[in-house]
Amino acid sequence: DAGITQSPRYKITETGRQVTLMCHQTWSHSYMFWYRQDLGHGLRLIYYSAAADITDKGEVPDGYVVSRSKTENFPLTLESATRSQTSVYFCASSVAQAGNYGYTFGSGTRLTVV
Amino acid sequence: DQQVKQNSPSLSVQEGRISILNCDYTNSMFDYFLWYKKYPAEGPTFLISISSIKDKNEDGRFTVFLNKSAKHLSLHIVPSQPGDSAVYFCAATKETSGSRLTFGEGTQLTVNP
Numbered sequence: 001d002a003g004i005t006q007s008p009r010y011k012i013t014e015t016g017r018q019v020t021l022m023c024h025q026t027w028s029h030s031y032m033f034w035y036r037q038d039l040g041h042g043l044r045l046i047y048y049s050a051a052a053d054i055t056d057k058g059e060v061p062d063g064y065v066v067s068r069s070k071t072e073n074f075p076l077t078l079e080s081a082t083r084s085q086t087s088v089y090f091c092a093s094s095v096a097q098a099g100n101y102g103y104t105f106g107s108g109t110r111l112t113v114v
Numbered sequence: 115d116q117q118v119k120q121n122s123p124s125l126s127v128q129e130g131r132i133s134i135l136n137c138d139y140t141n142s143m144f145d146y147f148l149w150y151k152k153y154p155a156e157g158p159t160f161l162i163s164i165s166s167i168k169d170k171n172e173d174g175r176f177t178v179f180l181n182k183s184a185k186h187l188s189l190h191i192v193p194s195q196p197g198d199s200a201v202y203f204c205a206a207t208k209e210t211s212g213s214r215l216t217f218g219e220g221t222q223l224t225v226n227p
Contacts, residue, residue: 031213042120042203043158043217050213058214090157094213102148102205103215105157 003027006091006106013081013113021076021109023091031094032074033103034058034066036087043090049074081113117141118206120218128226133191135221137204140185144206148215149178149189152201161202162189194225 004025013019025032034046035058045058047066055066063085065077078085088110092103119138127133139147145166150158164171164178164187171178177190191198204218 033214035217040219042219043205045214045216048214092157102150102160102163103158105159107155107157 004091004093004104004106006089006109008109009107011109011111013111015082015113016080019078019081019111021078021089021091021111023074023076023106025072025074025091025093025104027093027104028071029093029095029104030071032068033092033094034064034074034076035090035092036060037090037108038087046076046089078111081111083113085111086113087111116219117144118204118216118218120204120221122221123219124222124224126224126226127194129196130193133189133194133198133223133225135189135191135202135204135223137187137189137218138185139187139206141206141208141216142185143208143210144216145209146207147178147180147187148205148207149176150203150205150217151198152203152220158203191223194223196225196227199223199225 007022033048035043044060049055049068052071068074088108090108091106094103117140148163149161151161152158162173162176180187201220203220205215207215
């Protein structure tokens with residue numbers, strides 16, 4: 001199916017474990033993003049990518065790693081999960097200039113770190 | 115430094131009345147502003163946008179107003195419907211930012227039947 005899909009939808013992990021959140025889009029959009037949603041903070045940018053093999057930090061990158069070897073995939077890895085990383089994570093993609101069209105978001109991954 | 119702020123965490127209105135959601139920004143370099151709607155357990159969906167060279171953009175029941183001198187924008191929903199109950203996020207971007215959006219904290223809108 002066309003669109004942007006995230007997996008898993010829900011994940012519970014223990015403190016200190018590594019966990020990877022997956023994101024896949026079928027439009028060949030050049031830009032992809034990872035945001036986290038927390039109460040009182042709205043959506044904060046973790047990392048983004050302008051194209052395959054090009055990634056850059058956002059507002060809250062500490063503790064996260066990304067890669068983008070293929071245009072359609074943009075996985076987010078928590079190297080050693082902490083309780084403060086309990087959040088809802090959204091992946092998004094867009095064409096080059098998001099101003100008129102905005103992003104298309106995935107359905108999110110709810111991550112709980114215990 | 116919160117560059118986009120939504121000062122009202124929640125808003126409650128009656129069905130059929132107008133809903134007005136507000137957003138303030140501090141960065142005068144922003145050149146596009148957007149509104150997103152988010153239902154529980156779903157991703158945000160794009161609703162409407164406005165360029166900084168305009169002061170109003172309308173799409174059906176939704177109108178966004180931009181006041182550049184006050185660095186303020188608002189989303190008007192007329193008439194409000196129960197299905198409009200959701201969290202609304204204001205966002206802003208500048209063309210030189212590589213398509214990055216900066217979001218506000220969100221406002222929970224509840225439309226009562």
